[in-house]
Amino acid sequence: MLVLLPPSEGKAASGRGAPLKPESLSLPGLAGARAAVLEELAELCAADEDKAREVLGLSEGLRGEVAKNTELRTAGTRPAGEIYTGVLYDALGLATLDTAAKRRAARSLLVFSGLWGAVRVTDRIPSYRCSMGVKLPGLGALAGHWRAPMAEVLPEAAGSGLVLDLRSAAYAAAWKPKGEVAGRTASVRVLHAPTRKVVSHFNKATKGRIVRGLLTAGAVPGGPAELVEALRELGYTVEAEAPGRVGTAWSLDVLVDEVH
Template sequence: MLVLLPPSEGKASSGRGAPLKLETLSLPGLTEARAAILEELVELCAGDEEKAREVLGLSEGLRGEIAKNTELRTAGARPAGQIYTGVLYDALDLASLDAAAKKRAARSLLVFSGLWGAVRVTDRIPSYRCSMGVKLPGLGALGAHWRAPMASVLTEAAGDGLVLDLRSSAYAAAWKPKGEVAGRTATVRVLHAPTRKVVSHFNKATKGRMVRSLLSAGIAPTDPAELVEALRGLGYEVEAEAPAKAGAAWTLDVLVDEVH
């Protein structure tokens, strides 16, 4: 099972660990694309601060993030699972998983990123600010920049098992499962049970808890149909239908009573 996660906008501090080593990150087929973005991002943020703020889409209050980006090559690096914070990662709570579940997380979880493309939660990265929606002056839109290298790398990473895609739309644009891989891919919507409306804040928390439940139980479904049964067995209310045509992803609706 491969679980695709969005990053968090907010991130923990880099800490005092050894600095980034691009060549040690998982999915080495993405190294060249990572290096190109890293070089332009550092140069951008070391230059005209106002231009960098505009390109990165940062508010005045987040101006300090620009200085952080200038130090990406020298700042301490920590496991990505410790860098990413926010509602989904709070609910997932990797640090409190038992040893076996942590090993499953290391194998199964991939966090998508505008800067790194995708990393495993054990990959050591510095804290940074660069969303997938950024359009760099030289490289252009990051979503488009990532499509070519990810096409082969992510298809290989998906192997022959289930792909549970929990990414937001901006990050989903960087790699879209196709053909046979798409047929064993499941996306998830979190709906308010009484109204069938998509929820916002509780959406991320539910997805984090759902992944935690699967990891803790040691359940690794091999296809979307098995995932539906596994989630129901774990106490989730799930509605799903097989897609009408082969090679199309499944959409699972997880129903919740809370919406905040």
């Protein structure tokens, strides 16, 4: 099983570990595209703080975030699973998983990123600020920048099992499973049952709880239909829509009344 996650906008501070070693990151086929974003982002933020803040879509109150990007090559690092914070990652609670579940997380979780493309939760990265919606002056829109290298690398990373897609739209734009991979992909929405609307907090927290539940239970659904059964066994109300044609992903709606 491969689980595709969005990153979090907020991030923990860089660690005290060794600086970034790009060659150590997972999915080495993305190395060239990573280097291009890293170089332009660092140069932009070092050269013109105001322009960088505008490009990154940061308010005046977040001016300090620009400085993070000037130190990407020298700042300390920590595992990506510790860098990403926020509602989804709080609910997922990687640090409090048991040993077996942590091993499953290391194998199956893939976090998408405007800067790195995609990383495993065990990959050591510095804190940064660069969403997939950013349009850099030189490289252009990052979702478009990542599309070709992702198309080369991700099908192999997906293996032969279920692909559970929990990404937001901006990150889903960087890679859309196609063909045989799409047929074993399940894209999940979380809806507030009384209104049947997507509500940000319900959405993020429930997705984190879903992943935690699957990892803790050791569930290994072979495909979307088996995922529906696994989620129902975990107590979720799930509505599934099988694809209307070959090579199309399944759509799953998880209905929740409230999140405690």
